[in-house]
Amino acid sequence: MKIHNTEHREHIVLQMTPMIDIVFQLLVFFVFTFRIVLPEGDFNIRMPSASASQSSQPSETPLLKVRLRATPGGELAGVQLNDNQFSGETPFLQLHESIRSLINDAGGPGSTDQEVEIEADYNLKYRYAMNAITAITGEIDENGEQHKLVERVRFAPLEDE
């Protein structure tokens, strides 16, 4: 007996339109929610209150004091490390070089428990304080590697007005 193949051999057309619709919806969503933002990073500092820090072991190395003075408009007026005044266009670079030479004399970067206290004028713009912290805490070499300089940074207590 001969069996006839009764199955229909229809040409199935795949409906692409709904898929393309949804794909474009997705694309539009991602394009509109896309924002180019630079990644954010942190400077981690440990600053216990004055009473708590007094009870802890005092550091053997002398405290370095960085003084940041401001103009009435909040711009930078001067940078000082202990008694050294830095002037010119790159005071923070000079501060960095100065701290690096001090640390190198004391046994190499990252090997000391050197502490730096930043005393800034109240109205100084925060970007300058951030520049000072950058100059104090480390550097980036030619290969893009980060080297730590001083890890213990703190702000001087505010004077009561």
Place this chain on the structure above:
Amino acid sequence: MRFKPKGHTGIVEGDLTPMIDMTFQLIAFFMLVINFSDVEQDQRVQLPVSELAKPPTAPYEQPLTIHLTKTDRYIYGGKEMTEISMLKSALLRETQIIKRYTSKSLADVTVIIRADQDAKTGQVQEIIQACQELEFEKFALRGKQSEVRTIGGS
């Protein structure tokens, strides 16, 4: 003389495959670069830039984020405050919650300070001092990563 049409009269279907390929590539790209973890960012705060500001390698266990705008306003928990005393009382409530409902010590909590680049440094110090009075010890001063040296020199 009679002309016979030589062109095809059937339905012409364009090949959609390259377009779909390209669209999927674009979707894949945007899916990879989208970052939903930037929820703590605030458009009112323009962070100062620093080449040493590196993103934390691991998320903080107990972060508290305080924003400071250049118009001398503190933003904490989505609320905008004008006085440091208001921020202090909000932080006091937070410390009570931490002490009551978690086993963490306040010294383990990291206070992230997102201050505007034109904000007053004294106000940042006031925030730190207020936190210190409440026994917080760990602070993270947030800056925007930069590829160029910000302290001068090459």
